[in-house]
Amino acid sequence: MTTPTRPSADSTRAAILSAARTCFVEKGFAGTSISAIAKEAQINQSLIYHHFGNKQELWVDVKITILEEYHNSQNMNWDKLLTLKNCDEFISEFIQYRFGFFDQHPDALRIIEWQYLEPDPFQLTAYTPESIQTIIKRIKYFQKQKQLSSKYNPELIFSLLLTIPLGFFRSFRDLTANLSKQQLSKLKKEYVQLCIETVLNSLNENSTSYL
Amino acid sequence: MTTPTRPSADSTRAAILSAARTCFVEKGFAGTSISAIAKEAQINQSLIYHHFGNKQELWVDVKITILEEYHNSQNMNWDKLLTLKNCDEFISEFIQYRFGFFDQHPDALRIIEWQYLEPDPFQLTAYTPESIQTIIKRIKYFQKQKQLSSKYNPELIFSLLLTIPLGFFRSFRDLTANLSKQQLSKLKKEYVQLCIETVLNSLNENSTSYL
DNA sequence: CACATAATTGAATGATCGTTCAATTATCTA
DNA sequence: TAGATAATTGAACGATCATTCAATTATGTG
Numbered sequence: 001m002t003t004p005t006r007p008s009a010d011s012t013r014a015a016i017l018s019a020a021r022t023c024f025v026e027k028g029f030a031g032t033s034i035s036a037i038a039k040e041a042q043i044n045q046s047l048i049y050h051h052f053g054n055k056q057e058l059w060v061d062v063k064i065t066i067l068e069e070y071h072n073s074q075n076m077n078w079d080k081l082l083t084l085k086n087c088d089e090f091i092s093e094f095i096q097y098r099f100g101f102f103d104q105h106p107d108a109l110r111i112i113e114w115q116y117l118e119p120d121p122f123q124l125t126a127y128t129p130e131s132i133q134t135i136i137k138r139i140k141y142f143q144k145q146k147q148l149s150s151k152y153n154p155e156l157i158f159s160l161l162l163t164i165p166l167g168f169f170r171s172f173r174d175l176t177a178n179l180s181k182q183q184l185s186k187l188k189k190e191y192v193q194l195c196i197e198t199v200l201n202s203l204n205e206n207s208t209s210y211l
Numbered sequence: 212m213t214t215p216t217r218p219s220a221d222s223t224r225a226a227i228l229s230a231a232r233t234c235f236v237e238k239g240f241a242g243t244s245i246s247a248i249a250k251e252a253q254i255n256q257s258l259i260y261h262h263f264g265n266k267q268e269l270w271v272d273v274k275i276t277i278l279e280e281y282h283n284s285q286n287m288n289w290d291k292l293l294t295l296k297n298c299d300e301f302i303s304e305f306i307q308y309r310f311g312f313f314d315q316h317p318d319a320l321r322i323i324e325w326q327y328l329e330p331d332p333f334q335l336t337a338y339t340p341e342s343i344q345t346i347i348k349r350i351k352y353f354q355k356q357k358q359l360s361s362k363y364n365p366e367l368i369f370s371l372l373l374t375i376p377l378g379f380f381r382s383f384r385d386l387t388a389n390l391s392k393q394q395l396s397k398l399k400k401e402y403v404q405l406c407i408e409t410v411l412n413s414l415n416e417n418s419t420s421y422l
Numbered sequence: 423c424a425c426a427t428a429a430t431t432g433a434a435t436g437a438t439c440g441t442t443c444a445a446t447t448a449t450c451t452a
Numbered sequence: 453t454a455g456a457t458a459a460t461t462g463a464a465c466g467a468t469c470a471t472t473c474a475a476t477t478a479t480g481t482g
Contacts, residue, residue, distance in 0.1 A: 006448060009459060028328060030242035034440060044461055046442085051459090055440065110328070116381070117239060117324060152405045153398065159382045160375070160405060167374025168367075170327070175366050187364065194363050194371060201412050217478060220429060245470060255431055257472085262429090266470065 013051045015041040020048075021062045025107045028114045029059055063115075063124040066108050070126060073101060082134065087147035090138065091161065092196045099165035099192050101126075109169060132158070164195045224262045226252040231259075232273045236318045239325045240270055274326075274335040277319050281337060284312060293345065298358035301349065302372065303407045310376035310403050312337075320380060343369070375406045 007015075019041035023032040034055055038045040052058040081097065084090045102109045111124055127135075139157055142148040148157070168191045176184055218226075230252035234243040245266055249256040263269040292308065295301045313320045322335055338346075350368055353359040359368070379402045387395055 006459075009449095012459080028239070028241065030239065031329065033438075035438075045440095046462080047460065049441065113324070113328060117321070117328065118242065153401060155383065155386050156379075156398070156402050156405055159378050159386075159402070160409065162382045163374055163378025164371065167370050171370045171373045172366060175370075187367070190364060191367050191370070194367055198371065198409055217429075220479095223429080244468075246468080256470095257432080258430065260471065 009051075012043060012047060015043060016048055016051055016058070017061060017065060020058050021065065021107065024059060024062050024114070025110045029055075029118050029120070059120070060122045063111060063122060066105070066111055067124050069105060070101070070108060073105070078131065082138065087142040087145070088200050090142065091199055094135075094161055095165050095195050095199065096192055098162070099168070099188070099195070102166065102169060103188060106169070109166070161199065164199065165192070167191075167195075220262075223254060223258060226254060227259055227262055227269070228272060228276060231269050232276065232318065235270060235273050235325070236321050240266075240329050240331070270331070271333045274322060274333060277316070277322055278335050280316060281312070281319060284316070289342065293349065298353040298356070299411055301353070302410055305346075305372055306376050306406050306410065307403055309373070310379070310399070310406070313377065313380060314399060317380070320377070372410065375410065376403070378402075378406075 016037065020032075020037045023037050023040055026032075027036075034048055035045055037058075038048060048055075048058060052061060077097070081090065081093055084093060108124075108126070112126070115124060136154050136158055139148065139154040143150045143154065168188065176187065179187065227248065231243075231248045234248050234251055237243075238247075245259055246256055248269075249259060259266075259269065263272060288308070292301065292304055295304060319335075319337075323337070326335060347365050347369055350359065350365040354361040354365065379399065387398065390398065
C-alpha cells in the first residue's frame, strides 16, 4: 500500500527512446548529448547505459524504431505498388506513397537527412538494395512496353521519382508557415498533383522533345 | 638572412579559413571542434580566436566565403536569366544554372544542407527574398502570357524547379561512384536534359492532364 | 637602433562530453 | 518471508570542449 512504486523498466526504456528520438531528430548525433536525452526523458543519465549500452547503440535503436514504423506503414504498400500493370498508375502511386509517408513521418525524413550528412555504419534506408533493383526493373519493363520513354537511363528516372516528392518539404518553409490546416492540406494535394502530372506528361512515350 | 621568418598573418588567416571550411563542410558545426580545425590548418589553436573571434564567427565567415563564390560564379547569371522572354528558355536556363552551380560547388550544397538541419541566425542562401519574389513574378508573368500552365500555384512550380536539379546529388551516390569522368559527365548531362524535358513537357499550356 | 604593434605560443580555465561503477532500492521468485 | 535479480542512483573518471590570457616572438615604424 504505502510501498513506493517505480515506473516499469519498459516504460523507462520507452521514455529514453522517445526522448532520444526527439533530440536526435532535432540536433543530429553529434549535436545531441546523453545528458540532454536524460533531461528530456526525466530519468537518471546512467539508466541510458543500463538500457541501451551507449550513445551509438541508442542512435541505432532510434533508427530501427523509425524503420519499423516505415515497414508497418500502410502508406507505403510495396506489394500493391508492384502489381500495378499500368505505368501511369505505378508512377502516380509511387509519388503519392512517397509524399504521403514523409508527410506523415517527418522524423523519418529528418533522420535520413542527418545520416546523409553524418555517415553511420548502420544506415536507415527507406528502400533495400533489392527493392531499388525491383523498381528499376519495373521501370525498364515499362520502357520495353513503350509505356515509358526509353530515352533516359532508368536509374535517372528513378532518381527523379525519388526527388520530386520531397521538394515540398525542403524548400519554402516560409510559404507553409502561416497557413491553416485546410490551406496546408490543399497545398500539399496540389503539389502532389503537380509532381504526378509533371512526370507523366513528360515521360510517356509520345511526349514531344523540347531539346 | 638567418633571421627566422614566419608566415604572413594573411596566410595564417587563409589557412584557418580553408581548414574550417573543410571541417564544417564534412562534419557540420556541432561535429567540428576548434582543435580539429587547428590541427587541419597546422596552426596554434589560439590563433583562431585571434583572427576570427570565436567558433560561431568563424562559421559565419566560412559561409560568407562560400556565398561570395556563389555571387562571383558566372555559372549563375541572374541578370541574363531575367531577360529571357521565352518561358522554355527561362526554365531550361534556370535548371542548367542550378545544376551546374552545385555540381561545381559541392561545398555550397553541403553547407546549405547543414544549416537546414542546424539552424543558425546567419543563413547562407542561394537566393535573397527579393530574388525569390522576382522569379515568382516571372513565373506569374509566363502564366499570364499563357506560356505556362496557370493550373498551379507559382510558388509550387518554383519549389519544383528548385528541387529537381538537386536529385542527382542526393540520391544514388552508389550509381555514380565507379564511373569514369567521361561517363559521369555524360550521366550529368542526361540528368539535366531529363529535368528540363520533364518540366517543359508538363507545364506548357497545352499539355494534357492525366488526372 | 628603439619602440610600438601585431602575431604566435603554451598553459590554464571551467564546463561538458561519454562512460563506469559501487551502492542503494525496488521487484521477482522460491 | 528470504534471497536473488533487476532497476535506479549519485558520484566519479579522464577526455575533450570552447575560450582566455599572460608571456614570447616577430614585424613594422620612427
